[in-house]
Amino acid sequence: MFYPDSQELDSDHLLHEAAADPNRQFPSPPCANGHRSTISLRTDQGGTFCFLCFSNLVSDSRVPTVHVSYALHQLSIALSEPLFLRTLLSAHVHFLVSPLVHALSSFDDAPIAIQIMDIISLLCSAEQSSIGEDFVERISVQLSSGALGWSRRQLHMLHCFGVLMGNEKLDINSHIKDKESLVCQLVEGLQLPSEEIRGEILFVLYKFSALQFTEQNV
Structure with missing residues (x-):
């Protein structure tokens, strides 16, 4: 999550250094919950x-959707920053795969699904x-598992999968583990x-x- 730094002097110092070297990502302080700086940017x-x-x-389906939507919005804002995105892709991006897919399969909320799919597509x-x-x-x-039945969540997963299949950069075939079950x-x-599902x-x-x-x- 996004936390404003409480140590203004350190923050100002780092911002001055960042201005001098815009391609350098500086170490992050621990977050407000005390998680180590190596898992934050x-x-x-x-x-x-x-x-x-x-x-x-x-990843917690019990969390109110407004909080989930806010967290996704904060991530989207951060991803719009070239240095953040570049550093994320080089070192931290695998932290996002599991929670984003899990969230997509956990919430029926269409606006949240759209936020998640936009982030996945961007990444x-x-x-x-x-x-x-x-x-x-x-x-x-x-x-392939059919675990979600044909719920709204399954529809969101299917739509996201269709978007990924349209990405010519990706090696789709090699990364579908069970093609027969999927088909x-x-x-x-x-x-x-449902015509929407069939489509x-x-x-x-x-x-x-x-x-x-x-x-x-x-």
């Missing part, structure tokens, strides 16, 4: 984003990003009366078929 606003606090919050599309396949693997496992779950979902399923099946055809003809 400083932001351009002079605060600290703690990945453990963020993970604990968005996967960023230059020098190597995290996209991790999202593909985790989301495909969720979809079976999707085909079964076509029996549902999402057909899009994913189309992209999946195109990937298989491309792989066979390489």
Whole structure:
């Protein structure tokens, strides 16, 4: 989570140094909950984003959605900062995979799902990003298991998976562990009366078929 620094002198000193070297990420102080600085990053606003606090919050389905939405918003703001994003991608980005996928599978709230999908899409599309396949693997496992049934959460996961399949940078095929189970779950979902669900399923099946055809003809 984002915490403003309480030590103003240290913060001012670091900000002056950052101005002199805008490509350098300086050490973060411990967050307000005492988590070590190695799992947090400083932001351009002079605060600290703690990945453990963020993970604990968005992974807990009992947390009010307004708090989850705020945490996601703070992360989105931080990701808009070039230095934060660059440092995140080089060292900390794997801290975000599990909590983001877990949150996507835990909340029925559509606005929260959109926030999560926007963040995942940004992380996967960023230059020098190597995290996209991790999202593909985790989301495909969720979809293949059928654990969410065909709830709103499953629909959000399916939509996010479709977005990832449209990212040409990603090696989708190699990171779907159980293709047969995935296809079976999707085909079964076509029996549902919801046009929205069927539309999402057909899009994913189309992209999946195109990937298989491309792989066979390489």
